[in-house]
Amino acid sequence: MYSIRTKLLRQLKLRHVAYKSSSAASAEPFLNGSSSSYVEEMYESWRADPSSVHKSWQIFFARTEGGAGPGEAHESVPNMPLYPIYSSAQGGIAQPQMAGESVGATIKTSQGVISKHHNFQRLLRSYQASGHHIAKLDPLGIASADLDDTIPDILTLGHYNFTKADMDSYFQLPKYTYLGGDEKELTLRETVARLERIYCGSIGTEFMHLHNPVAREYIRKWVEKPDVNNMSAEEKRILLARLVRSTRFEEYLAKKWPSEKRFGLEGCEVLIPAMKQIIDIASSRGVDSFVIGMPHRGRLNVLANVCRKELEKIFNQFNPDMCPEDEGSGDVKYHLGMYHRRINHLTNKEVELSVVANPSHLEAVNPVVCGKVRAHQFYNGEQKGEKTMAILLHGDAAFSGQGVVYETMHLSELPSYSTGGTIHIVVNNQVGFTTDPRFSRSSPYCTDVAKVVNAPIFHVNADDPEAVMHVCNIAANWRTDWEKDVVVDLVCYRRNGHNESDEPSFTQPLMYKRIKSKSTVLQKYSQQLLDESVVTQQDIDDEVASFDKILNDAYNASLATTKMKLTDWLDSPWDNFFECDSNKVPLILPTPSTGASEDVLQKVAEKFSEDPPIQIHNGLKRVLKLRRKMVDAGEADWALGEALAFGSLLMEGYHVRLSGQDVQRGTFSHRHHVLHDQEVDGKIYNPLQNLSPEQQKYSVSNSSLSEFGVLGFELGFSQHNPNSLVIWEAQFGDFFNTAQPIVDQFISSGQDKWYRQSGITMLLPHGFEGMGPEHSSARMERFLQMCDDNEDSTYEGVSMDTQLWDCNWQIMNLTTPANMFHALRRQMYMKMRKPLIVFTPKSLLRHPKARSNYSEMATGTSFKPIIPEAGDSSNAKKLVLCTGRVYYDLLDEREKAGLSDQIAITRVEQLHPFPHQLLKEELARYGPNTEVCWAQEEHKNAGAWTFVKPRVQNHLGERKISYVGRSPAASAATGNKKLHKSEYGNMIQDFLKL
Numbered sequence: 001m002y003s004i005r006t007k008l009l010r011q012l013k014l015r016h017v018a019y020k021s022s023s024a025a026s027a028e029p030f031l032n033g034s035s036s037s038y039v040e041e042m043y044e045s046w047r048a049d050p051s052s053v054h055k056s057w058q059i060f061f062a063r064t065e066g067g068a069g070p071g072e073a074h075e076s077v078p079n080m081p082l083y084p085i086y087s088s089a090q091g092g093i094a095q096p097q098m099a100g101e102s103v104g105a106t107i108k109t110s111q112g113v114i115s116k117h118h119n120f121q122r123l124l125r126s127y128q129a130s131g132h133h134i135a136k137l138d139p140l141g142i143a144s145a146d147l148d149d150t151i152p153d154i155l156t157l158g159h160y161n162f163t164k165a166d167m168d169s170y171f172q173l174p175k176y177t178y179l180g181g182d183e184k185e186l187t188l189r190e191t192v193a194r195l196e197r198i199y200c201g202s203i204g205t206e207f208m209h210l211h212n213p214v215a216r217e218y219i220r221k222w223v224e225k226p227d228v229n230n231m232s233a234e235e236k237r238i239l240l241a242r243l244v245r246s247t248r249f250e251e252y253l254a255k256k257w258p259s260e261k262r263f264g265l266e267g268c269e270v271l272i273p274a275m276k277q278i279i280d281i282a283s284s285r286g287v288d289s290f291v292i293g294m295p296h297r298g299r300l301n302v303l304a305n306v307c308r309k310e311l312e313k314i315f316n317q318f319n320p321d322m323c324p325e326d327e328g329s330g331d332v333k334y335h336l337g338m339y340h341r342r343i344n345h346l347t348n349k350e351v352e353l354s355v356v357a358n359p360s361h362l363e364a365v366n367p368v369v370c371g372k373v374r375a376h377q378f379y380n381g382e383q384k385g386e387k388t389m390a391i392l393l394h395g396d397a398a399f400s401g402q403g404v405v406y407e408t409m410h411l412s413e414l415p416s417y418s419t420g421g422t423i424h425i426v427v428n429n430q431v432g433f434t435t436d437p438r439f440s441r442s443s444p445y446c447t448d449v450a451k452v453v454n455a456p457i458f459h460v461n462a463d464d465p466e467a468v469m470h471v472c473n474i475a476a477n478w479r480t481d482w483e484k485d486v487v488v489d490l491v492c493y494r495r496n497g498h499n500e501s502d503e504p505s506f507t508q509p510l511m512y513k514r515i516k517s518k519s520t521v522l523q524k525y526s527q528q529l530l531d532e533s534v535v536t537q538q539d540i541d542d543e544v545a546s547f548d549k550i551l552n553d554a555y556n557a558s559l560a561t562t563k564m565k566l567t568d569w570l571d572s573p574w575d576n577f578f579e580c581d582s583n584k585v586p587l588i589l590p591t592p593s594t595g596a597s598e599d600v601l602q603k604v605a606e607k608f609s610e611d612p613p614i615q616i617h618n619g620l621k622r623v624l625k626l627r628r629k630m631v632d633a634g635e636a637d638w639a640l641g642e643a644l645a646f647g648s649l650l651m652e653g654y655h656v657r658l659s660g661q662d663v664q665r666g667t668f669s670h671r672h673h674v675l676h677d678q679e680v681d682g683k684i685y686n687p688l689q690n691l692s693p694e695q696q697k698y699s700v701s702n703s704s705l706s707e708f709g710v711l712g713f714e715l716g717f718s719q720h721n722p723n724s725l726v727i728w729e730a731q732f733g734d735f736f737n738t739a740q741p742i743v744d745q746f747i748s749s750g751q752d753k754w755y756r757q758s759g760i761t762m763l764l765p766h767g768f769e770g771m772g773p774e775h776s777s778a779r780m781e782r783f784l785q786m787c788d789d790n791e792d793s794t795y796e797g798v799s800m801d802t803q804l805w806d807c808n809w810q811i812m813n814l815t816t817p818a819n820m821f822h823a824l825r826r827q828m829y830m831k832m833r834k835p836l837i838v839f840t841p842k843s844l845l846r847h848p849k850a851r852s853n854y855s856e857m858a859t860g861t862s863f864k865p866i867i868p869e870a871g872d873s874s875n876a877k878k879l880v881l882c883t884g885r886v887y888y889d890l891l892d893e894r895e896k897a898g899l900s901d902q903i904a905i906t907r908v909e910q911l912h913p914f915p916h917q918l919l920k921e922e923l924a925r926y927g928p929n930t931e932v933c934w935a936q937e938e939h940k941n942a943g944a945w946t947f948v949k950p951r952v953q954n955h956l957g958e959r960k961i962s963y964v965g966r967s968p969a970a971s972a973a974t975g976n977k978k979l980h981k982s983e984y985g986n987m988i989q990d991f992l993k994l
Contacts, residue, residue: 044213045175052175054117119160120171120188124195126154128177128220129208131199132459133444137491139463140514143430145204145491146444147437155200162188176217178224198223202467204459209451215482219456222474229470233534238346239273239465240522240529244543245305246272247522252551253300257318259501263334265298266495268427269521270462271393272305274472274490278391278423279306279353280346281476287389289352289376293369294393295362296334297427297494299355302393307340307353311554316564324566331753335359337571356571356716357754359745362398366408367709368746371716372572373419378655378697379721384483385420393425396446396489397432404741407709409453412485416659416701417713420483423475424450428462429494434507447489455485462492465525493518566755572719574757579831586832588805594825595861596648601854604647604691605631605640612685614677623672634854638845639670641817641852645824647688649725650695654828656688657699659714660729660763664702667731667765670845673700707739711762715746718760722833725824726760733764733778733839734972747835748786748808759833761824766813766839767885768937768973770980776973777938780911783811783837784947787912791950795916800865803913809835811912813884813944815844815867818852819909822863841885849888865915868922869904876904877994878931879923880964881952883908883944886937893988902994911944914951923955932956935964935991937984942972964990 045052046061053061130152137145153159157166167189173180179194180186186194199205207219222228231239246269253262265271279290294302303309316322317333324330337357344351356372358365369390376388399405411417426447432440443449447457456478458471468490475486495515497504505512529535578586609627630640646656661667664674677683688698703710711728718726730736736743750756764778788808789795795803804810814820820838827836844850855861869876880903882890887907894903906922908915923932934952936943945963952961966983974980 041176041213041216049175115161116166116169117171119162120191121174122154123157123160123162124174124177124179124191126152127195127199130154131195132204132206135200135204135459135461136202137204137459137461138430139461139491140430140493140511140518142511142514143437145428145430145459145489148444157188157192176220178221179226181226194226202461202464203471206445206447206451206457206459210454210456212454215454215456218478218481219474222477229466229473231466231469235469236466236529236532236534237539239469240525240535240540241543242273242276242305243269243465243522243525244540245547246270246301247520248544248547248551249301249304252548253318254500256315256555260318261332261334261499261501262300263296263298263499264496265301266520267429267515268298268462268490268492268494270465270468270492271298271425271427271490272301273465274425274468274488275302275306275391277469277472278425278476279351280344281473282389282480283344283347283349283351285477285480286386287351287480288349289380289388290354290391291369291373291376291388292353292355292391292393293358293365294355295358295395295398296360297395297429298393299334299336303336303338303355307338307355308342309338309340311551312558312561313564313568315555315558316561319558319561322562322564324564329752330566331357331359335753336569337754337756338569339571339573354571357569357750357756359741359753361741361745362395363402363404363408364708364712364741364745366392366404367411367712368716368719368742370408370411370417370419370422371713371718372720373422373716374417374713375717375720375724377419378717382420385418386480388419389479390419390422391425392422393427395432396426396428396430396437397435397440399424399426400441400443400446400449401432404708404712406449406452407704407706408712409450409455409485410704410706411709411713412453414704416699417703417710418483421479422485423479424455424485424487426487426489428489428491430491431494431504431508431511433498434504436508445489447487450485450487453485455487457487457489459489459491462490463521463524465521570755572756574722577722588802589831590799590801591804591826591830591862593860593862594822594829595857595859596644596825597859598854600648600651601644601857602631604644604651604688605636607687607691608640608643608647610687612675612687614675614683614685615679616675617678620672620675630851635851636817636821636854636857637851638817638820638841639666639672641821641857642671642824643673643688644857645821646698646725647691649825649828650688650698651692652828653696653723655696655699655721655724656727657701657714657717657724658727658729659699659701659703659710660727661703661705661731661735663729664700667729668842668845673698707735708742711736711739712742712746715742715758715760718758718833719756722757722759723828724759725827727763727824728760729763729840730765730778732775733766734774734776736762736764736778743783744786748783752788752808757833758835759827761827761836761838763838763840765842767842767844768980768984769843770977771973772975773971773973777942778839779942779972780811780813780839780938780944781942781946783809784911784944787811787947789913791947792954794920794954795914798916800913800915800917803916804830804834805832807834807913809837809912810910811837811839812910813839814841814909815884815887815907816850816852816856818856818861819864819867821852821857822861826863839884844885844888847888849891863910865908865910866918866922867907867909868925869906871900871904873904873925875901876926876930878903878933879926880905880933880935880991881908881948881961882906882935883911884937886935889937889984889988890935890991893992897992899992899994903992908944908948911947914948916951916955919952920955928959931962931994932959933962933964933991935987937965937987939966939969939972941968 042053042057043061046057050058133146133152134155168187170185170187172185205223207216210216250264250266300314304311304314335357337355339354341350341352356365356369369392373388373390377385380387428446430437450457460467460471471488475488478486493515526540579589580586609624609631627640630636636644650656665672673686673688675685714726714728747760750758766778768776812823890905894900934945934948936945949961965987
């Protein structure tokens with residue numbers, strides 16, 4: 001297909017040379033994006049039915065496929081006959097011009113007739129490609145949705161030299177349009193009327209950017225066929241009932257709590273029936289689980305009327321005197337999530353609905369939702385997302401302004417991240433807080449970012465509910481049939497300000513004058529159905545009264561409630577995971593040993609080091625040879641220790657998923673979990689996926705160059721099922737800062753706000769080795785600052801398991817492969833799930849001393865939060881506490897100075913929860929005159945110093961802990977080699993000082 005397309009374009013360039021002298025040609029740019037797509041579609045039509053295209057194209061395509069050389073496929077246009085043009089005024093066929101009087105003489109057609117036929121087809125194409133620019137989308141009638149009030153010249157008849165005399169002439173319809181239905185030809189007048197109705201009415205369809213001509217054909221069938229969007233009387237009554245619920249819910253909240261912020265849906269009440277229509281269609285097509293992500297506007301309405309959250313529990317959130325009876329700080333009502341299973345009454349099938357809790361950071365929830373959907377599909381065994389679907393709601397300003405929208409969409413077609421398509425619904429207020437769209441985006445539409453993934457986009461006037469139902473119908477079917485993203489842009493307005501107490505007329509005076517005088521969509525649609533005799537006024541009054549009673553009953557029930565539970569708002573319940581007491585309160589249970597049997601360790605190690613059944617690089621052969629030597633010696637370096645953790649968990653039935661930039665090989669070329677054949681492109685071998693037929697799946701995926709999107713995706717994956725070890729690794733530790741909102745708003749605080757646990761693990765390469773400011777520090781201090789323990793407490797008598805249960809996350813800076821092995825396995829063995837942040841080494845990956853024996857990972861062994869000084873410390877004058885790779889620097893320098901008996905070094909491997917009891921025991925080994933200091937390679941205003949100082953000091957009493965390390969600095973690290981060595985020398989000098 002590619003080669004024939006190339007030949008076609010080369011032929012057309014030469015054909016253009018012959019044609020461009022005509023006035024029609026000179027006014028048209030040659031082979032623009034639309035024209036080249038037009039030629040491709042003509043070619044596809046010709047291949048299906050040669051008679052469906054004009055004779056000139058028949059000859060052209062036939063000669064091109066027959067091998068005609070450049071310029072040889074074209075035959076001069078005036079010598080070719082044209083489809084006849086009918087004229088109602090003439091009452092029959094306009095006879096073509098003839099070359100001679102005799103029968104059978106060569107037919108010659110005038111240039112004018114050819115031009116009209118050609119221009120007719122160009123007109124069709126222009127409406128299909130650009131009709132959306134003049135669609136009647138704004139319910140306020142103020143602005144154009146594409147920010148351009150002009151009419152494109154290509155949508156005017158004058159552009160094609162059509163006159164009034166042509167309006168009643170008949171033109172044969174090409175095969176790439178469905179305007180005529182069963183009719184094969186239409187007058188120009190009727191053609192334009194139908195094009196205006198289809199492409200320039202309440203719906204503006206963008207689909208001609210789709211690369212696949214079959215996909216374009218699919219959309220055309222849905223939008224062009226006559227009466228394709230007709231609704232039955234019953235469907236209209238259902239739509240009205242849903243509008244009643246959506247509208248009356250907001251009115252009820254406004255009446256009961258007029259001063260409360262709720263970010264209501266007024267102005268886009270059609271969102272509720274839109275979402276229910278999508279769920280109805282998708283459910284009928286086999287989807288039974290829907291994961292929803294959305295901003296705060298309309299959230300309560302969605303929870304109530306789409307997901308059927310108990311109304312009394314929603315109303316409880318408005319009670320200022322009500323406290324949660326379970327642990328956690330909670331969140332505002334318009335950030336909360338939920339999970340619910342219910343029967344879809346139109347399909348009579350059970351559906352699962354989950355709304356993911358999210359912060360005010362607009363769009364940050366997008367990748368979390370997609371990751372959760374991917375996990376759901378994985379555990380369901382879905383191949384193409386046929387059972388589980390994501391629905392993402394957006395605001396117009398956020399959709400065009402937030403980069404994570406692009407990052408998430410960019411994942412949609414990647415093998416390890418695809419979810420079979422997301423339905424995006426934009427609640428297009430035509431304003432972002434107070435910012436006019438002309439100042440908030442550079443693109444015509446807020447949805448233009450979706451074109452990067454070839455998503456069809458349906459702009460629709462939200463005051464036309466039946467048009468909204470039609471595009472939702474198309475969107476749901478598109479996602480099911482094509483397994484790709486699709487966008488529904490609900491062009492609406494915001495009846496109130498940014499929230500209910502905001503005054504919007506300060507900045508949008510004209511808009512809000514219109515809004516104040518505007519009827520609601522419910523009022524307009526009710527009148528429409530009355531005029532159509534679909535319903536009576538009594539029908540409408542009964543529907544309103546019925547829902548009002550439901551609201552009042554729920555409100556009265558809420559008054560009897562004295563406490564609420566955060567668990568009622570969980571978006572990811574883990575059934576039967578926690579062991580609870582008789583009151584269903586989870587028990588704090590001890591973490592068992594995280595060691596593995598030596599047989600399992602040996603099996604994993606042998607598989608990880610054996611020669612694979614493919615032709616690998618010679619350098620990798622040497623790597624595997626070195627691994628086999630370690631296996632024979634019964635020891636592990638960092639890569640092998642990690643592989644032993646992964647492999648043993650896989651054999652125990654835990655799914656392991658490792659994701660991030662370059663994780664298959666490892667940024668520092670140490671991991672090599674996916675081996676590539678040197679002779680066959682794309683042929684790979686994953687040793688950890690070949691341990692045993694009974695093992696769980698190991699997924700190791702190089703991600704796109706994204707941190708925000710990918711970390712959010714992996715977080716979402718981790719929330720669906722607690723029996724997955726889900727790991728995101730940064731290429732360099734400091735790169736996590738482009739994913740800071742996921743860390744701040746979800747990982748560090750998710751349990752406290754939303755009672756939602758996660759075992760997400762972050763591996764952040766960290767270490768000061770002269771690599772400059774951007775490749776040294778993973779900003780340990782930021783993570784430690786967000787830890788939730790009390791620096792003034794010694795946690796006397798509190799077990800580590802209790803500390804783990806109470807903490808918001810775990811922070812580690814490890815020094816041995818064995819501790820890395822145990823830390824990873826503990827993630828699955830704990831009777832709870834907590835995020836794990838590991839500052840991983842770089843130089844230690846190959847450091848000869850950074851190795852562990854199998855005995856340190858065998859059955860009965862466990863993670864060591866503190867590793868005490870191994871040597872004789874009875875005469876130590878100085879106890880140095882440290883964490884991470886700096887230990888090996890200190891160890892080497894101490895040996896060089898011959899001070900091993902005078903300076904003791906203890907490693908704090910787990911910084912949070914801080915190992916108070918173990919540290920207390922370690923300090924007790926040393927006399928009262930032993931100097932205690934903290935040594936770190938980071939600058940004084942960074943690293944762990946400010947975190948550990950008060951915690952260690954609490955155990956020292958009158959003695960003071962001192963500091964050894966670099967001076968404060970604004971930059972994470974110096975980029976100058978000499979300065980780096982100087983700083984290191986000063987640190988070592990202080991370390992050795994007695």
